[in-house]
Amino acid sequence: MLRLRPGWRTWNASPMPYRPPGEVPPHYRPESVETCWRVPYGERASDARTWAAEHGIRPSGEDAFRTALLLVDCQNTFCLPGFELFVGGRSGRGAVEDNKRLCAFIYRNLHSITEIIPTLDTHTAQQVFHPVFWVDRDGRHPTGGETVITPDDVEAGTWRVNPAVEAWYSGRVDLSAYALHYVRRLTRDGKYPLMIWPYHAMLGGIGHALVSAVEEAVFFHGIARVRPTRFEIKGNHALTENYSALCPEVTEDAEGRPLGVKNTPLGVKNTPLVDHLMTFDAVIVAGQAKSHCVAWTVEDLRSEFAARKPSMTARVCLLEDCTSPVVVPGVIDFTEEAEEAFGRFADAGMRRVRSTDPMDRWGPAG
Numbered sequence: 356m357l358r359l360r361p362g363w364r365t366w367n368a369s370p371m372p373y374r375p376p377g378e379v380p381p382h383y384r385p386e387s388v389e390t391c392w393r394v395p396y397g398e399r400a401s402d403a404r405t406w407a408a409e410h411g412i413r414p415s416g417e418d419a420f421r422t423a424l425l426l427v428d429c430q431n432t433f434c435l436p437g438f439e440l441f442v443g444g445r446s447g448r449g450a451v452e453d454n455k456r457l458c459a460f461i462y463r464n465l466h467s468i469t470e471i472i473p474t475l476d477t478h479t480a481q482q483v484f485h486p487v488f489w490v491d492r493d494g495r496h497p498t499g500g501e502t503v504i505t506p507d508d509v510e511a512g513t514w515r516v517n518p519a520v521e522a523w524y525s526g527r528v529d530l531s532a533y534a535l536h537y538v539r540r541l542t543r544d545g546k547y548p549l550m551i552w553p554y555h556a557m558l559g560g561i562g563h564a565l566v567s568a569v570e571e572a573v574f575f576h577g578i579a580r581v582r583p584t585r586f587e588i589k590g591n592h593a594l595t596e597n598y599s600a601l602c603p604e605v606t607e608d609a610e611g612r613p614l615g616v617k618n619t620p621l622g623v624k625n626t627p628l629v630d631h632l633m634t635f636d637a638v639i640v641a642g643q644a645k646s647h648c649v650a651w652t653v654e655d656l657r658s659e660f661a662a663r664k665p666s667m668t669a670r671v672c673l674l675e676d677c678t679s680p681v682v683v684p685g686v687i688d689f690t691e692e693a694e695e696a697f698g699r700f701a702d703a704g705m706r707r708v709r710s711t712d713p714m715d716r717w718g719p720a721g
Contacts, residue, residue, distance in 0.1 A: 376463040376464060376713060376714075377410055377412075377462070377463050377464070377465060377466060378410070378462075378463070379459055379462045379463060380402065380406055380462055380575070382399070382402060382571075383458060383459070383462055383568070383571075383572070384568075385455045385458075385459070387567065387568050388451055388454045388455045388458065388566065388568040388569075389435060389436060389451045390435070390567070391431055391435065391561060391564075391566075391567055392567045393567070394567060394570055394571045394574060396574065399571060399574060399575055399578070400574075400578045402575070403574075403575045403576075403578035403579040404578060404579070406465075406575075406579055407465075407578075407579040407580075410465075410466070411466075412465055412466045412579050412580065413466070413580075414580060414581040414582070415469045415470065415580040415581065415582040416581070416582075418469045420636045420637070421469040421470075421634070421635045421636050421637075422467055422468055422469050422470075422635060422636065422637045422638075422639065422714075423468075423469060423470050423471075423472055423631075423632055423635040423637070423638045423639065424461070424468050424470070424471045424472065424639045424641070425472045425474070425600070425632070425638060425639065425640045425641075425642075425652070426457075426471060426472065426473040426474065426569070426573070426641055426642050427474050427600060427640065427641070427642030427643065427648050427649045427652055427678075428474055428475070428476045428556075428589075428642050428643050428644075428648050429454060429457070429473060429565055429566055429569045429641075429642050429643065430475065430476060430556060430562065430563060430564060430565055430566065430643075431561055431562045431563075431564055431565075431566055432476070432555045432556045432557075432562030432563065433450060433476075433555075433556075433643040433644065434450040434451065434453075434454055434566045434569075434643060435450075435451075435566065436451065438555075438562055439552075439553045439554065439555035439556075439562055440500075440552060440553065440555045440556075440681075442643045442644045442679050442680070442681060442682075443679070443682060444679035444680055444682055444690070445680075445682050445688070445690055446679075447684075449679030449680075449682075450643050450644075450679055453641070453643070453676065453677045453678055453679055454566055454568065454569055454677070456674075456676050456677050456710045456711075457569065457572075457641055457674070457677040457710065458568050458569060458571075458572045459710065460641075460674070460677065460710035460711075461572040461573070461575075461576055462572060462575070464714055465575075465576055465579050465580065467714050468576060468580070468639075469580070469582065469635065470582055470584075470585060470635075471573050471576055471577070471582075471584050471585075472584075472585045472586075472587060472628075472631075472632075473565060473569075473573060473584065473586055473587070474586075474587045474588075474589050474600040474642070474648075474652075475556075475563065475565075475586060475587065475588055475589065476555075476556040476563075476589055476590040476597075476648065477556060477558050477563065477588050477589065477590050477591040478554070478555065478556045478557055478558065478590055478591065479557065479558055479591070479593070480554060480557070481520055481523070481593060482592075482593050482594075483534070483537065483549070483593065483594055483595060483596065484549065484550065484551060484552050484596050485499070485551070485552065485554055486498070486499050486502075486551055486553075486554070487517060487520065488516065488517055488520055489504065489514045489515070489516065489517060489551065490514070490515060490516075490517045490518075491513065491514060491515075492512060492513070496517075497514065497551040498551070499551050499552050499553035499554065500550075500551075500552060500553050500683065500686070501551075501686060502514075502550070502551040503548050503549065503550055503551070504538060504548070504549045504551065505538060505542070505548055505549075506535065506538045506539045506542055508538075509534055509535045509538055510535065515531065515534075516530045516531050516534050528594070528608070532609060533594065533608055533609065536608065536609035537549070537594070537595070537605055540605050541604060541605070544604075544605075546604050547598075547647070549596070556590065558591070585631070587600055587625065587628055589625070592614065594614050595614060598647045598648045598650075598651040598652075599648065599651035599652045599654070599655045600625065600628065600648070600652045600655075601624060601625045601628060601629060601652060601655035601656065601659065602624045602625065602655050603623075606623065606624075629656075629659045629663075632656070632667075633660075633663070633664060633667055635670070636670060637670050637671075637672060638656070638667075638670055638671050638672070639671075639672045639673075639674060640652065640653055640656075640671065640672070640673050640674065641673075641674040641677035641678055641710075642677070642678055643678060643679065644678070644679060644680055644681045644689075644693075645678040645679055645680045645693040645696075645697070646680035646681050646689030646690070646692050646693035646696070647681055647689070649678050650692075650693060650696040650697075653671070653673065653696070653700055653705070654696065654699075654700075656671060657671075657700060657703050657705070661703075668703055668704045668705060669704040669705070669706070671700075671705040671706065672705070672706045672707075672708045673697060673700060673705055673706065673707050673708065674708060674709070674710055675697070675707050675708065675709055676709045676710050676711075677710055680692070680693035
């Protein structure tokens with residue numbers, strides 16, 4: 356029988372210390388979440404060291420119960436009004452309000468979060484989901500955010516690969532054949548159909564960066580807990596969408612060969628990240644968008660954990676009030692799909708929680 360220290364409880368036979376939420380440092384201003392600004396690293400590092408000393412926050416290497424916070428795509432491109440793919444949800448303020456709660460959650464629970472792992476959606480122009488990749492019969496590009504390309508569209512010639520893009524791949528990939536294979540594969544695997552998105556999360560651009568207030572909170576945590584932040588790049592494969600942080604939508608061409616450009620294998624699972632997450636006693640997930648990158652990331656987590664270590668599933672906590680679905684008023688609303696997905700995750704044993712819930716009360720679902 357497992358013997359616990361006074362004030363501790365169990366979670367899958369792992370000790371989880373009772374640690375009440377702490378205070379929010381005075382530098383954090385919720386109103387700053389919806390703007391872009393430079394984080395004063397030197398000043399904030401000094402603040403973090405002082406804060407840790409005053410509040411008894413120890414280096415993360417001393418944690419007996421290890422908790423990972425996986426932040427999915429908390430980037431300007433998705434989280435700031437006026438940027439390319441702002442996730443407003445039905446309220447129109449979704450990602451802004453989510454990140455206000457997320458920042459406060461990080462600060463209040465500095466002592467309980469062992470490591471923060473932000474993912475960064477990372478794109479360039481000539482990718483399969485961007486307008487320049489496709490043309491219609493008149494040579495016009497699709498409208499980003501309004502165009503869905505189906506197998507019927509490609510078979511009928513309504514949309515085809517841009518000849519200029521295809522020429523660049525000449526001798527390496529039969530891009531027209533691959534494009535048809537790609538949209539068919541999405542349908543066969545029950546994925547979302549190919550949506551042509553506005554250019555977004557462009558590598559080197561301001562939209563690619565973390566929201567400034569989130570970046571500041573993550574940086575503060577890294578200094579206070581003396582823990583490197585583990586950044587994960589996703590979405591930089593030209594020939595596939597990559598909603599999940601763990602695996603792209605399509606990983607093989609029509610002949611079953613791994614996708615690749617210039618002999619570089621692409622479209623592979625992020626097995627190192629799965630391996631790393633499995634070393635933690637709890638994995639908390641937040642970010643954008645609930646209906647897309649968060650949902651597919653959690654689905655891949657569920658699948659990987661179920662296959663490799665089923666007990667890990669009950670250690671996943673979904674921060675419900677720190678994520679919102681894609682809603683384009685008058686065009687498309689993925690709220691119901693997001694709720695259905697989170698319902699499946701809860702049925703599998705994951706925990707649906709809120710950022711204001713004391714972490715010591717989180718345990719296996721059901």
